[in-house]
């Protein structure tokens with residue numbers, strides 16, 4: 001993006017691979033966000049591709065949410081403890097299978113309590129200025145905090161996702177990982193996260209909480225039948241609950257899915273459905289065409305015609321968006 005003074009601002013990009021990340025669709029999702037919204041909430045945040053690439057705006061609150069503990073921890077660490085994380089990453093050895101298994105196991109362990117949180121707990125517990133009930137409440141908060149901001153766990157998680165083929169850390173990969181390449185991405189991400197509020201809740205609970213008439217919810221749930229890929233289980237029936245939550249929203253809603261007739265069926269009564277098609281020009285074989293769905297509760301036509309901001313995006317990310325379906329009733333008037 002180029003500012004009025006001509007300075008080039010590079011937007012942050014995902015800093016680790018993640019199954020189902022929407023990096024390639026970012027410009028298409030961004031163009032659909034009405035410029036006047038006061039809140040942007042990404043409820044299935046994953047790698048944060050969409051929110052990281054979104055230019056911060058005065059007067060708009062941006063919220064990232066994911067229920068996965070490791071994702072939330074890594075985002076907290078990049079936001080609040082990026083130097084410690086960078087230091088931790090540089091100190092880790094890098095090559096081969098053995099370290100990969102080691103880091104994967106480390107990422108899976110329950111984080112140790114921080115010494116300073118233990119200390120805080122001791123001070124609170126020994127203090128005479130709180131009632132017993134107040135002490136219990138404070139200790140619960142401190143215990144909650146101790147679960148996150150674990151830089152060792154975050155570093156292990158990053159090594160695991162970079163080293164695994166699936167981008168989820170669940171498969172053993174043999175890729176070598178260059179910690180410097182990860183560390184180099186952190187400053188931009190950390191700067192962007194300064195203006196992003198981090199949440200760690202069930203998206204199905206968060207949607208009604210964060211819905212507001214002048215806000216937008218962006219939901220990129222696990223695709224149907226890929227639910228088991230993620231540590232956090234999203235059950236098949238949750239797709240229906242998500243549809244119901246989205247239908248009840250007073251604000252704007254964007255949902256993305258892989259092309260799926262069952263999803264079209266679920267949303268066709270009251271949502272606009274855009275199909276995005278990308279053909280691999282180098283391949284003539286069947287299956288070389290990729291299709292995605294973007295679903296909105298408002299008419300996307302005025303936004304689709306806007307100039308795409310593909311500055312800094314890979315040029316291969318040229319998709320052909322077509323409004324596949326218009327509902328009989330429109331849930332959200334513009």
Ligand SMILES: C[S@@+](CC[C@H](N)C(=O)[O-])C[C@H]1O[C@@H](n2cnc3c(N)ncnc32)[C@H](O)[C@@H]1O
Pocket residue numbers: 018019020021022023043044045046047048049050065066067068071201202203204220221222223230231232233234
């Ligand atoms: C398709 S991925 C999102 C990818 C993301 N848009 C990106 O660009 O990286 C789905 C995400 O939903 C998260 N998830 C699954 N069930 C959830 C739930 N009930 N609440 C919040 N997050 C959930 C998973 O941890 C996973 O990161």
